[in-house]
Amino acid sequence: MKTKVTLLALAWLASGVAFAAETTATPAAQSEARTVKRGPDMDRMALLLDLNDYQKTEVEKILNEHHQQVRAAHEATRATGARPSREEMKALREQHKQELNAKLSGVLTPEQLKKFDALRERGPGRHFKRGPGGHGDGNDADAASTSS
Incomplete structure (x- = not known):
């Protein structure tokens, strides 16, 4: 039982870290996103x-x-x-x-x-x-x- 709880906790923490890494963009990536072409298509x-x-x-x-x-x-x-x-x-x-x-x-x-x-x-x-x-x-x- 302790093993399952420990594995679930580790999986939960790992998913949280993975999610945070995806949503946290570097300043360069944020700058690039802001420089998307504006104006008429x-x-x-x-x-x-x-x-x-x-x-x-x-x-x-x-x-x-x-x-x-x-x-x-x-x-x-x-x-x-x-x-x-x-x-x-x-x-x-x-x-x-x-x-x-x-x-x-x-x-x-x-x-x-x-x-x-x-x-x-x-x-x-x-x-x-x-x-x-x-x-x-x-x-x-x-x-x-x-x-x-």
Whole structure:
């Protein structure tokens, strides 16, 4: 009887240690998990916009560059401590939108650009499924039903 109790206790302790080892991630693993790709799912975007391979890579490059430019502008504004008015923010967003459309117009057809604008107007996370940490709500039923 003592042997069974001892074996059960050892098994229980071993399982606890094994479970703790699985759930405890190293700082490097946690950092890697946080750096999961954010932003639009390019495979889904390629499907919705009917992009070929060249367009897919170019659009991804343009969107990444645009995101970096917008982020840099935002950080520069934040660093000054100035707080732009709503009208200034709206004008800045419109300017960024026009710049992005100008860049994309060199890669996308007018029909694809029109689809892109329509999907973007739906708001963040509603047009393309975003990765972990993105602004998407994970509900893509709306986007799937409108793309048919």
